Amino acid sequence: AQSVTQLGSHVSVSEGALVLLRCNYSSSVPPYLFWYVQYPNQGLQLLLKYTSAATLVKGINGFEAEFKKSETSFHLTKPSAHMSDAAEYFCAVTEGRGGGNKLTFGTGTQLKVEL
């Protein structure tokens, strides 16, 4: 069965500092992985996705994530945090057809950006 674990339900960084949000996955087959962002009172928006091509994936708003099979990780990073990055971030995994085409979401990480 597929699953994701997001370490740290709350992360706080200073504006301009590195953002690192952690995600580890479990999958019985090569997974497809996603990061979504949710701003207050809004739906989830796709940030980036890994679908077995390049292991370093670039997304919107300057975010990127690296797929590391040996570590079963897909951590999200951004070199310099901006106040507008404050939101909740969700990692998700699917095993594709083997997983019934469903996405399994992590519990989310709330990112706070301080001046």
Place this chain on the structure above:
Amino acid sequence: DAGVIQSPRHEVTEMGQEVTLRCKPISGHNSLFWYRQTMMRGLELLIYFNNNVPIDDSGMPEDRFSAKMPNASFSTLKIQPSEPRDSAVYFCASRPSGSYEQYFGPGTRLTVT
């Protein structure tokens, strides 16, 4: 492009009343998903459809919940009778054929008093 459209955005109702949530997926998408989000349980998949056919409803919490997709451009999630513990944000998402990423609507915030 219009994204996933959900209505109403907010719903306040009394316990025991019927509640119907509506979703219009992105045109051309052939899969539709209903989720529920709460502080305690996070984001839960309730049911999903492929080509208007329900594929997996194992996440539907009780028989009080039902979902339909009469055509490719419309789906409903009904709760009858509603209970206070059904209070949550309900999201609809759609997905195009051949892809795995889902596109979410803005959600319906349901409050059952």
